[in-house]
Amino acid sequence: MELEALGIGRDQEAVYRTLVAAGPASEADLRTHDVVAGTRLEAVLADLLDAGLLVREGARFRASPPELALRSLVVRRRSELGRAENALAELTELFRVSSAGSMRDMVEVLTGADAVRQRFVQLQHAATTSVRAFVRADPLVLTAEENPAEDEAVRRGVAYQVILERGALEGPGALALIEESVAAGEEVRRVDSLPLRMLIVDDDLALVPLAASGETGAVAVRRSGLLDALVALFDQYWARAVPVVGERVAGxxxxxxxxxxxxxxxxxxxxxxxxxxxxxxxxxxxxxxxxxxxxxxxxxxxxxxxxxxxxxx
CATH class of the missing domain: 1.10.10.10 (Winged helix-like DNA-binding domain superfamily/Winged helix DNA-binding domain)
Known part of the structure; x- marks a missing residue:
């Protein structure tokens, strides 16, 4: 639902939209619309009243004007985000200072497929300028179809450069998927083989998934000489990789x-x-x-x- 980002739940938004469209109504009237299960309606109306989205007029409820009620929520959420960004900067600096002189400042070890998958998606959501990736033919924790964070980042204007192993092009619908990615603005090239899997975000951090003795994990590499070496490795492969040109499955x-x-x-x-x-x-x-x-x-x-x-x- 469109108002979830403002802290308004699905049921609350459904009832508010109904009152905006239909005008003031009683609780009994709203039950006839069958927008929310009967046992939930009373609690939903209370939530909307607390949020200032409804006004009670006797036995009837009237929707507050969206341009006022929703704008106040937007302003409040922007203020909360501003405070969160300040806290982020403060905690980042605190972490850097407390980790100074230790290996934790350069490398973080992640263990388990779920932890690696979570960080892989998290990094793409946090990307602001660029994502560069080595994609091998055998995905370790996440396939392209299971990576909606990539589409969201591209829509935000993040530049993607992706190098695929030749084997990654052989799956059903792989070429059509690559064409969609290229049409969305990504650059995709291929090589015969890659030495590792890798994701580099904003030249600030690299995630390198690994598997040893049947255990899945990864190392997250922050700004350091090691990160510089990984960026240089990507640049070398990118220079000799060839653009992927696929045939359309259909017009x-x-x-x-x-x-x-x-x-x-x-x-x-x-x-x-x-x-x-x-x-x-x-x-x-x-x-x-x-x-x-x-x-x-x-x-x-x-x-x-x-x-x-x-x-x-």
Whole structure:
């Protein structure tokens, strides 16, 4: 839901939207809309009153004007984020000082696939300028389809440079997925083989996943001579790697049409991907593009928009 970032839950947003659209209503009126389960409605209304999003008028509830009520929440959240950024800077400096002169200042060891996966996603969410990656044919903790943080970072303007092993191009739908990445603004090149898996973020930190004796782990390398060496290694491979040029599985318009047709028949993302021999991530990206083109926010709205368009045709 769109207001979750302001601390407004799904049920609270649903009730607020109903009152904005329908006007003042009693609790009994709201129950007829069946927006929230009956046992939850009283608590949801109390939350909205506390947040200043509703005003009680006798037995009826009226939505506060969004431009006032929501703006105050936005201002408050910006203030909270400002304080959090100050705390981040303070804690970072404290950590640096307390770790000075120790190996912890240069290298952090992560143990376990879950810890590595969490840090891999976390670093991409924190990236501000660039992400550079070595991607081997055998993913250790996360596949490309399981990495939504990459799409989010690219949309924020983070520059991605990715070097793939040749074997990483051989999976079903791999070339289509790479084309989607390139179309989104990523640079993708390939080499025959890579010496390791690696993620370098903003030239500030590198994550190198490792596996030894059946145990998965990683080292996170902060600014140091070792990080400089990893950046130089990436640059050497990038200079000799060749751009990946894949063939389309189908023309974009044809692919979109087939995706929409299967969605309207009730197929899920993975079933659509299997039917069309593309990755689920490709399906999700094309659906997002279709929603943006139609100016809608949900798949249900997309279905209605396509239905109307077909009726007009």
């Amino acid at each position: 974009e318009a044809e692919l979109d049409g087939r995706i929409v047709s299967l969605l309207l028949q009730g197929y899920g993302d993975r079933s659509v991907a299997a039917q069309l021999d593309v990755s689920p991530r490709t399906v999700q990206r094309r659906i997002r593009a279709l929603m943006d083109e139609a100016g809608v926010n949900t798949r249900m709205q997309l279905g209605h928009a396509i239905g109307r368009r077909r009726g007009e045709d």
